[in-house]
Amino acid sequence: MTKIKILGSGREVGRAAIAIEEKERSLLLDYGVNFDDADRPIFPMHIRPKDLDALVLTHSHLDHIGAAPSLFISLKPKIIGTRLTLDASRLLLMDMIKINGAYLPYDGQCIDEMLSFSDATDYEESRDYGKFSVTLKDSGHIPGSASVLVEVDRHKILYTSDINTIETKLKSSHKLDSVSADTILIESTYSTSNHPDRKETEKKFYDDIIDVVENGGVVLVPAFSISRGQEIMSVLEERNFPYPVWIDGMIRDVAELYVKHKEYLNNPELLSRAMQNQRIVKNWGDRRKALREPGVIIASAGMLKGGPSLYYMKRIADNERDGVFMVSYQAPMTPGRKILEEGVFEDGNAHIKVRARVEWFDFSSHTDKNGIIETIKAVNGLERVILVHGEFDGQFLLSKEITEKTGLTVLIPSNGDEIELD
Numbered sequence: 536m537t538k539i540k541i542l543g544s545g546r547e548v549g550r551a552a553i554a555i556e557e558k559e560r561s562l563l564l565d566y567g568v569n570f571d572d573a574d575r576p577i578f579p580m581h582i583r584p585k586d587l588d589a590l591v592l593t594h595s596h597l598d599h600i601g602a603a604p605s606l607f608i609s610l611k612p613k614i615i616g617t618r619l620t621l622d623a624s625r626l627l628l629m630d631m632i633k634i635n636g637a638y639l640p641y642d643g644q645c646i647d648e649m650l651s652f653s654d655a656t657d658y659e660e661s662r663d664y665g666k667f668s669v670t671l672k673d674s675g676h677i678p679g680s681a682s683v684l685v686e687v688d689r690h691k692i693l694y695t696s697d698i699n700t701i702e703t704k705l706k707s708s709h710k711l712d713s714v715s716a717d718t719i720l721i722e723s724t725y726s727t728s729n730h731p732d733r734k735e736t737e738k739k740f741y742d743d744i745i746d747v748v749e750n751g752g753v754v755l756v757p758a759f760s761i762s763r764g765q766e767i768m769s770v771l772e773e774r775n776f777p778y779p780v781w782i783d784g785m786i787r788d789v790a791e792l793y794v795k796h797k798e799y800l801n802n803p804e805l806l807s808r809a810m811q812n813q814r815i816v817k818n819w820g821d822r823r824k825a826l827r828e829p830g831v832i833i834a835s836a837g838m839l840k841g842g843p844s845l846y847y848m849k850r851i852a853d854n855e856r857d858g859v860f861m862v863s864y865q866a867p868m869t870p871g872r873k874i875l876e877e878g879v880f881e882d883g884n885a886h887i888k889v890r891a892r893v894e895w896f897d898f899s900s901h902t903d904k905n906g907i908i909e910t911i912k913a914v915n916g917l918e919r920v921i922l923v924h925g926e927f928d929g930q931f932l933l934s935k936e937i938t939e940k941t942g943l944t945v946l947i948p949s950n951g952d953e954i955e956l957d
């Protein structure tokens with residue numbers, strides 16, 4: 536009997552970890568972490584490495600890969616992902632060791648060992664591991680990201696992981712239309728709302744930047760190192776932004792990796808051009824220079840929890856000519872959220888009332904309510920829908936709507952639940 540075990544991402548966003556079990560052997564789909572308020576990693580439920588035939592990493596966000604090296608301490612299960620996901624995972628995991636190393640049950644050596652047992656797999660290429668046949672499909676979320684079609688016994692299980700249904704500067708939309716599967720495990724990060732039109736968001740973002748810069752100000756864009764930073768680089772480059780754009784932090788390393796793996800990009804020329812025309816911050820002298828003239832600074836980290844964005848924020852917070860434009864979700868308790876909600880920037884003992892212009896833009900790389908329903912409708916032969924990677928209240932409302940529109944049974948499992956497919 537085929538069983539699906541929810542080890543993480545049950546009624547929560549992130550910490551993705553789904554095991555598919557057949558005759559006491561398992562295939563693990565993602566093994567990620569979340570972070571608590573004190574920034575300590577929270578692991579998914581345990582699985583014995585010796586029961587695993589393989590582990591699939593769908594993409595390089597820490598909520599999908601952060602716990603994976605802990606499975607490679609004594610045994611070496613096979614690891615599967617696209618070439619770009621595997622390379623970007625190394626960067627992200629090594630960075631996590633730098634920041635959270637004290638709380639992690641693994642070190643850099645485990646990461647190297649894990650990645651040396653990897654099978655880099657292309658989209659649409661099928662591979663067999665024990666009784667499981669695995670095919671990666673483009674999930675549209677970030678460069679290199681994949682959904683996974685698992686064939687085992689007489690079942691076809693589609694795990695979407697994080698998906699996007701719209702085209703962005705970096706990525707085309709997902710390629711899940713007309714896939715055949717009896718079971719879909721689908722993300723539900725945005726289960727009750729729809730995103731505004733992306734083109735309009737880009738236009739407003741650009742116009743507002745021009746506004747600040749033409750008045751002699753600097754705009755700080757705190758951005759995630761992976762994908763969002765490069766998306767913003769591309770948005771500015773596409774419009775030939777006529778002022779300096781500075782890039783600081785790991786955003787540059789990831790941009791280099793993306794340009795190297797350009798087959799995963801929607802518009803590789805645009806990002807290459809951005810890399811040539813925009814300025815890389817190499818040292819403290821550059822940081823001061825970036826603040827001296829009107830322009831844009833794209834710096835990690837996206838929620839201002841660390842990284843060079845903190846340095847810049849301290850210097851522009853008090854200046855009403857400057858701006859801080861946020862381009863991603865700001866989690867509760869983060870400095871970014873505090874700036875948005877209370878207009879106050881806190882860092883250690885510093886408590887600064889923000890006089891710079893504060894804006895937030897929806898550049899999400901997750902699909903929305905309509906996108907989830909469209910994705911489900913476009914899969915052939917579905918018998919059941921399993922919602923994961925979302926908050927329960929929203930999932931509950933979404934499940935009613937899915938059943939109304941498709942007639943399908945919808946499950947909303949918690950962590951620890953097992954779903955039997957026969």
Ligand SMILES: [Zn+2]
Nearest residue numbers: 549596598697
């Ligand atoms: Zn995720």
Ligand SMILES: [Zn+2]
Nearest residue numbers: 594596676697
């Ligand atoms: Zn993700």
